[in-house]
Amino acid sequence: MxxxxxxxxxxxxxxxxxxxxxxxxxxxxxxxxxxxxxxxxxxxxxxxxxxxxxxxxxxxxxxxxxxxxxxxxxxxxxxxxxxxxxxxxxxxxxxxxxxxxxxxxxxxxxxxxxxxxxxSHVLDVLAGEVEPGAEATGDDDAEPDPIDAAHANPEPGELSEPADDAVAPPDSARDESSAAAAMGGGLDGAEEPAAVDDAAVSTSRASDEEGDEAGAERTTVRITRDVGDVLGVDERQYSLEAEDVVVLPEENAKPLVEKDAAEEL
CATH class of the missing domain: 1.20.58.1030 (Methane Monooxygenase Hydroxylase; Chain G, domain 1)
Structure with missing residues (x-):
């Protein structure tokens, strides 16, 4: 090896x-x-x-x-x-x-x-055999999680925190956070960048204009390191490899540029 x-x-x-x-x-x-x-x-x-x-x-x-x-x-x-x-x-x-x-x-x-x-769980829900929203555990006789059991049955003198006190972030914030985290991992070693193909740039600009019409801020970048498959904030799957010229949502492109995994065109 x-x-x-x-x-x-x-x-x-x-x-x-x-x-x-x-x-x-x-x-x-x-x-x-x-x-x-x-x-x-x-x-x-x-x-x-x-x-x-x-x-x-x-x-x-x-x-x-x-x-x-x-x-x-x-x-x-x-x-x-x-x-x-x-x-x-x-x-x-x-x-x-x-x-x-x-x-x-x-x-x-x-x-x-x-x-x-x-x-199997989804089919049971559709057939009315399982209540919608019930989790598919795969083992109805499984031992309860010790942490969950401790919260459900606190020792004398302990008070379990009310569920209403936990405030979940909005769905949009979670999506943006997950996408940004996905953009930060799996970077491959940098290699010599190839010349940008004019046709690729033209296609990227056309895609950029389509994104603008849809109301999304998008940026054309050239990938300088292998990143792999990531999910954009626009809910599209992108497969990013070194030397690719792509149009990405601005919120996804920015972390790549900051990590030297892409350069803005």
């Missing part, structure tokens, strides 16, 4: 809509590789007169950071495909699970089970 191997895996995942076959121990091998590089950096720092100015230490640091960013980009790219396959399997169709890592297979099986459980 080395940095070029990781970049090759990322390239294959980017160029295909299906999950690429990986060894079951892929993420474990990546972790071992990164740890080996960290050990090498410690040895180089111990041997250097000044670790902070050592070229070897800096090179190893750059390699470690890049490997972590590329591995994260691979994971996030594969997650979108894995969720799609889990949805197909839960709907009774065949999901392609070949080449999943150990971690991904556990997540896949959990997703399928949860989707099937939720579907």
């Amino acid at each position: 080395n940095l070029e191997d990781l970049r090759a895996v990322r390239s294959r995942e980017r160029s295909s809509d299906s999950l690429q076959d990986l060894r079951a121990s892929f993420y474990e091998e990546v972790a071992d590789y990164i740890q080996e590089r960290k050990d090498a950096r410690e040895r180089a720092a111990a041997e250097a007169d000044d670790p902070f100015s050592s070229e070897e230490v800096q090179t190893l640091t750059d390699e470690i950071e890049t490997a972590e960013q590329v591995a994260e980009a691979i994971y996030e790219r594969r997650m979108g495909k894995l969720v799609k396959q889990a949805s197909l399997a839960a709907a009774g169709m065949t999901g392609d699970t070949d080449g999943l890592t150990n971690e991904e297979r556990r997540l896949y099986e959990d997703l399928v089970a949860r989707i099937e459980e939720n579907k």
Whole structure:
């Protein structure tokens, strides 16, 4: 395992809509590789007169950071495909699970089970067998949560806080907060930006004008790092990769620009 191997895996995942076959121990091998590089950096720092100015230490640091960013980009790219396959399997169709890592297979099986459980619950609600608004627990005999039980049955001398005192933020505020948080994660390593295609810019401007007509403030940006799939405040799904030129809601574009993950055009 080395940095070029990781970049090759990322390239294959980017160029295909299906999950690429990986060894079951892929993420474990990546972790071992990164740890080996960290050990090498410690040895180089111990041997250097000044670790902070050592070229070897800096090179190893750059390699470690890049490997972590590329591995994260691979994971996030594969997650979108894995969720799609889990949805197909839960709907009774065949999901392609070949080449999943150990971690991904556990997540896949959990997703399928949860989707099937939720579907069964919704059908029970529609059939009138379950009261609308009731939660699908999946186990009616499950033990109550100890924290919930403590609030429901306080010890003598303790007073449970009235529910009316808890004020939930407006839905719009929660949506904006979630979208902004989504924009801040999963940033891939920066690469040399490619020249902007004139047609892409024209398309972006046309989309920008459509957004303005709909009353939404939008901004055209070029993505400088892989961000992955995010949900905009306009409730649209955006798949953001390095060198993409896209029109985003201003509230989503601003965090990207501030984190050097995008540049405004």
